[in-house]
Amino acid sequence: MPIKEQLNAIEKNQEAIALAVTHAVLKLGVATLVRVHIQTPTKALFRFNGLLIGSDGQRFCYLQLPKLSAQQKKQYFGAGYRLRLHGVSADGSLIRFGGKVQGLMEAHHTLLCVELARDGASATPLRQDKRFNVELSAALSIDGKASVPVTIHDLSVGGCLFSYRAIGLQIDTEQNATLSLTGISASQALTMSGVILSHRLKGERYHCGLKFDDRAKSQSAWLVTNLDYDGEQYRLSIPHNDGEVTSSLT
Structure with missing residues (x-):
């Protein structure tokens, strides 16, 4: 079974714990690989793996993007586009939260600024056996x-x-x-x-x-x-x- 399907099955069968979105970002930590799903106003869905590099602890978090074409950036990263992000924390929990595209910053790497949603963050244990x-x-x-x-x-x-x-x-x-x-x-x-x-x-x-x-x-x-x-x-x-x-x- 693909990893995505495994994680979805786990979330259905295990109890998800609600938590503040700022706490969710902190649980993931710095330099963490995450999966991002962006939905455009026309319902087109764009998925990619990014690197969570930090947050301001309040409203925003920042992702390092993979190499994308200019057309992809223009089509899928419009300001206000909604996104969902999930990753696995150090304690073995599947962390999920949402937000909106705030903008791109072009430098040596392309950085995405995400405005965090106020609610909807959750943590689902992936490992139930004793550690x-x-x-x-x-x-x-x-x-x-x-x-x-x-x-x-x-x-x-x-x-x-x-x-x-x-x-x-x-x-x-x-x-x-x-x-x-x-x-x-x-x-x-x-x-x-x-x-x-x-x-x-x-x-x-x-x-x-x-x-x-x-x-x-x-x-x-x-x-x-x-x-x-x-x-x-x-x-x-x-x-x-x-x-x-x-x-x-x-």
């Missing part, structure tokens, strides 16, 4: 490219949140990705695959949400059952076949 705070080292592979080191910060049976240094690798939502735990013996190698649901810049690191596919869930379930709590966070303790704990990953 465990961890610090696990892994290698990330996307589309056959060379792997990069990442840190997994929270883990559940259905997915995880990981981060990597903001250099080199380009990641988009809806891309397939694979995480392989590092620092464990080859006989205990664990690889989990899935699809990227969120991607945002926080400080000097990108933070990404990964939704595991059905095959990976058996691996993540095994990981969860082998987590030990040390009073601050969960650590992975991998036993020999006889049950003896031999190592602890941080």
Whole structure:
């Protein structure tokens, strides 16, 4: 099922929480990939992926647009055109809110200024399973490219949140990705695959949400059952076949 259909199905089956639109923008954070739907007065619909780069905390938010033709900008970005925006927050919620096109700013990148709607913002949890705070080292592979080191910060049976240094690798939502735990013996190698649901810049690191596919869930379930709590966070303790704990990953 395509990601758009998955998100729509989740929103129908899970309870959406109403929240102030300014709060919705803050939950998405800075440098977050979002999906935007613009409707013209003639009911034409234009969809694209943009980068939420911030807001004034009151009436407006700002998006970096992809490369668009002059004709597309003229046809679909008229002042006052209504739009809907959705993205996935760091806590794994689908955030949706509306607004109107205020105007375009042309510089090195094209920026869209959006006047926020006063109501209609919502947050719908995407991950209902219990999450465990961890610090696990892994290698990330996307589309056959060379792997990069990442840190997994929270883990559940259905997915995880990981981060990597903001250099080199380009990641988009809806891309397939694979995480392989590092620092464990080859006989205990664990690889989990899935699809990227969120991607945002926080400080000097990108933070990404990964939704595991059905095959990976058996691996993540095994990981969860082998987590030990040390009073601050969960650590992975991998036993020999006889049950003896031999190592602890941080």
